[in-house]
Amino acid sequence: MIDTKSLKELDNRSASAFIQLLKEISKKKTTLYLGAGVSASSGIPTWNQLIEQICSTFFYHWEFSEDNGNDKIPKNLSIAFWENFFWSNESKNLSKILAKENPINIAEQIKSRIRPIDWIYLVRKLLYYQHDLKPSTLISEITELFSSEYINTVLTSNYDDLLEKQLKAKGIKCKSIVFKPFKKDDGKVVIHPHGILPIEGGEKTKIIFTESEYIEEFSKPYSWTNLIQLNEFNQSTCLFIGTSFTDINLVKLLRISRGQTKNMHYAFIFNDPNKDDKIKELFYNYLYDLGIKVILIPMENSSDFSKLPKYIKLINEFLRDKNHELRKYAT
Structure with missing residues (x-):
């Protein structure tokens, strides 16, 4: 004892x-x-939080590409805006659902649809520049x-x-x-x-x-x-x-x-x-x-x-x- x-x-x-x-x-x-x-x-965000933020950024940019006449899933999507005030309610809702699944599988799906040069840029921004x-x-x-x-x-x-x-x-x-x-x-x-x-x-x-x-x-x-x-x-x-x-x-x-x-x-x-x-x-x-x-x-x-x-x-x-x-x- x-x-x-x-x-x-x-x-x-x-x-x-x-x-x-x-x-x-x-x-x-x-x-x-x-x-x-x-x-x-x-x-620093946890794995699930980071995945949710990556999803929100991706879905927002997809919505933006739809506004420009492209309603198909984007390929080599350019990531410009990572700040959370850009995210729409729809992108955030979709992200909450998706983030509950296998995180490394979701990361694979999204990475394959954006420009390779933007992937590390996106991860770094969401890890460090949106948090105190x-x-x-x-x-x-x-x-x-x-x-x-x-x-x-x-x-x-x-x-x-x-x-x-x-x-x-x-x-x-x-x-x-x-x-x-x-x-x-x-x-x-x-x-x-x-x-x-x-x-x-x-x-x-x-x-x-x-x-x-x-x-x-x-x-x-x-x-x-x-x-x-x-x-x-x-x-x-x-x-x-x-x-x-x-x-x-x-x-x-x-x-x-x-x-x-x-x-x-x-x-x-x-x-x-x-x-x-x-x-x-x-x-x-x-x-x-x-x-x-x-x-x-x-x-x-x-x-x-x-x-x-x-x-x-x-x-x-x-x-x-x-x-x-x-x-x-x-x-």
């Missing part, structure tokens, strides 16, 4: 997993795996954790470089690794398996977004994207933050890794009070079979994500303070 005020909001299983995580970070190489929820905390982006408490605490001596590697499924910008602001050197090998003595690295779109410009890479791009990249057993993630899953303890585990390729790699190593990983998962307990328990056991121990973060309601930074902060406090109250459990 773990009796401490620091973990009083966690259930016994989550508290135990949290203590085990502290032991792993203290003694063994740990990799952070950041999902869309991390970037969303700073105002500012460092979140969550990213600040993750930056603090990554700044420690215990962690040198971050894997992120996000296209943005928010973390790199935060590290640079603190005077901490790190490298963004995208579709290229790196050495472990390169210091701190942020690996982008899906590509990167720097907020303020910079290195241009492809991004893995659409169905064909996912199939092309992940169907190759020895692709850089597969190997770089599998290597971290096999050789490190990973802490998943802001990840929903709906990415089938991530799940596939975790399952492969589970067959190759007995490494256990950890994930912060929000304990949605509106979901049925049996459904949640089924999902938690699914993750355990993939080699992931769940740490359930309490929620006041289904849109309350405020308590996650508290537990990242607790890890930071533990690593700094040799007399921390959790030391008696995590030794």
Whole structure:
């Protein structure tokens, strides 16, 4: 029984997993795996939100082409206006319906109908220029954790470089690794398996977004994207933050890794009070079979994500303070 005020909001299983995580970070190489929820905390749209905005922009431009005498689905459509005040009610309604379907399939359908030169332009504009982006408490605490001596590697499924910008602001050197090998003595690295779109410009890479791009990249057993993630899953303890585990390729790699190593990983998962307990328990056991121990973060309601930074902060406090109250459990 773990009796401490620091973990009083966690259930016994989550508290135990949290203590085990502290032991792993203290003694063994740990990799952070950041999902869309991390970037969303700073105002960047989630996958579904981004797809809905892409759809709205596309349907508006299609409507505009119809006004000019073309009522067929456009080909090589030119994208000029990405701002949301241009979107009609019809385009927004259609987008809400379409965004509920498979996001990478929808991205494929739309990308095939617009000019290739406009695709990255559109994604970049909708990611960064329609939102009030500012460092979140969550990213600040993750930056603090990554700044420690215990962690040198971050894997992120996000296209943005928010973390790199935060590290640079603190005077901490790190490298963004995208579709290229790196050495472990390169210091701190942020690996982008899906590509990167720097907020303020910079290195241009492809991004893995659409169905064909996912199939092309992940169907190759020895692709850089597969190997770089599998290597971290096999050789490190990973802490998943802001990840929903709906990415089938991530799940596939975790399952492969589970067959190759007995490494256990950890994930912060929000304990949605509106979901049925049996459904949640089924999902938690699914993750355990993939080699992931769940740490359930309490929620006041289904849109309350405020308590996650508290537990990242607790890890930071533990690593700094040799007399921390959790030391008696995590030794």
